[in-house]
């Protein structure tokens with residue numbers, strides 16, 4: 001410690017012992033700490049590497065397109081300069097994820113509540129395994145399944161939605177075509193998110209301290225009030241984290257969406273059961289095989305860069321939400 | 331159950347009480363009659379008969395595993411929440427069988443409050459939020475929340491220590507303070523009976539004395555049933571004592587019960603004498 005010298009150490013130095021270095025002074029601890037730090041640093045490097053690679057590739061495309069690359073929607077390479085913009089795709093990725101979340105979050109949380117508090121232990125073990133299996137289904141298989149099996153069924157649901165709730169703008173459909181809609185793509189995303197969110201929520205809920213459950217039981221509350229005031233607030237941080245994990249998967253999901261979404265190069269703002277929508281990842285995969293030249297390739301990589309940025313932003317927001325959930329209830 | 335039957339219970343010939351010269355004062359608030367309890371196929375309590383006179387403190391003592399916690403949890407219908415739990419006999423509260431099909435367990439748990447061994451305030455709620463938690467959780471309506479907070483915290487002997495930080499997290503309080511907060515929380519729903527399962531066993535001597543004072547004070551208005559392993563505590567706080575025992579592979583039962591002075595001073599049974607003098611258990 002620098003600063004004051006003298007025989008008698010200054011009182012503040014006496015009081016503020018360096019506890020951190022004392023705690024890691026053990027040799028094994030030191031090795032462990034460094035290994036962990038190195039691993040963390042490596043993953044940061046990889047992340048930065050990807051960002052830099054994509055960023056560099058994106059520069060030329062961005063130079064020719066300017067901000068309109070982000071604010072307009074279209075993909076016409078043949079005009080000079082090409083009229084290309086990915087707004088509709090970025091927006092589409094978010095819209096599909098939101099549709100997916102609206103379906104997945106309630107389903108997953110109810111499922112987790114059932115498994116932890118209501119079902120007999122045997123059944124909940126079986127469910128746990130089934131749900132883990134569900135998480136392991138490759139997305140291409142899920143896409144195929146959705147294309148052949150889900151599509152016809154989902155078509156009927158949407159017709160019903162339109163018939164009874166069509167007066168709500170999001171359930172309008174003027175084309176009469178109910179295939180390739182954001183709803184179906186979002187539904188597929190929900191199927192991918194449910195296992196993740198359920199697993200995390202189940203884990204978090206099963207850790208509700210028995211003392212607190214006792215306390216609420218003794219205060220005469222029902223399962224639902226216990227969940228609302230005790231278990232869910234207790235697990236909120238973890239549950240939000242699980243939702244964000246699911247969202248992370250949904251935003252970047254490519255193949256499964258590719259099978260069921262009719263990709264259109266215009267912005268579908270809110271017509272979730274109308275054919276046609278956008279998705280950055282699906283745009284990239286659908287154009288990549290048939291790029292017209294180096295310019296289009298660069299444009300696709302630029303799109304990838306912004307998809308990357310968007311997922312990063314979602315994750316930062318997620319972290320902020322998680323870290324703010326420790327708030328006190330009045 | 332009819333009133334006549336209930337009178338019958340009130341006159342229940344309590345073992346031990348017959349030898350005592352003083353009879354229970356006031357009416358019986360609660361009573362267990364021929365109560366037997368099972369976990370799955372295992373019978374852990376058999377034929378328990380105890381009456382708890384209104385506004386008195388009854389201590390339940392006995393070696394570990396003899397079924398004191400199990401018994402106390404049957405008194406506010408918490409026992410039935412454990413999968414596989416079963417019971418026979420009846421528990422009477424203000425003359426009615428609380429296990430009657432028409433009785434709402436939620437109402438029972440509100441009128442018969444409980445304090446557990448480990449302090450269990452809701453950590454995500456403030457001190458004030460905890461005191462009012464019972465009202466919130468059960469949807470019970472009471473006016474003047476500020477008054478309730480002050481009254482119950484005062485009754486629990488905690489008001490002076492926390493009155494300036496009611497909005498802070500309950501988890502920041504010391505163990506003893508948390509336990510008194512939990513008592514305040516139980517009082518806020520105005521219970522007639524307070525069950526306490528070893529409420530001081532996780533606390534230091536000073537906090538323990540504070541809680542004992544609180545118990546004595548509360549017993550003017552509330553009937554208290556307390557499980558304790560601390561013989562001095564039983565002597566200090568209770569009017570009546572019941573001694574539970576589960577001998578070698580048999581279900582727990584009440585060996586002897588009566589006035590605390592009698593149980594500790596001049597018990598009828600040798601086993602009671604041995605236990606209260608720390609010779610086994």
Ligand SMILES: Nc1ncnc2c1ncn2[C@@H]1O[C@H](COP(=O)(O)OP(=O)(O)OP(=O)(O)O)[C@@H](O)[C@H]1O
Nearest residue numbers: 369374392393394395396397398399400401412559
């Ligand atoms: N949830 C449960 N499932 C099965 N058996 C149980 C359960 N809870 C308690 N028991 C059994 O019931 C018996 C009585 O337990 P209980 O907790 O009532 O004892 P106790 O007198 O409170 O003991 P202690 O003084 O250690 O708290 C014990 O043999 C115990 O193993």
Ligand SMILES: [Mg+2]
Nearest residue numbers: 398399400527
């Ligand atoms: Mg016990």
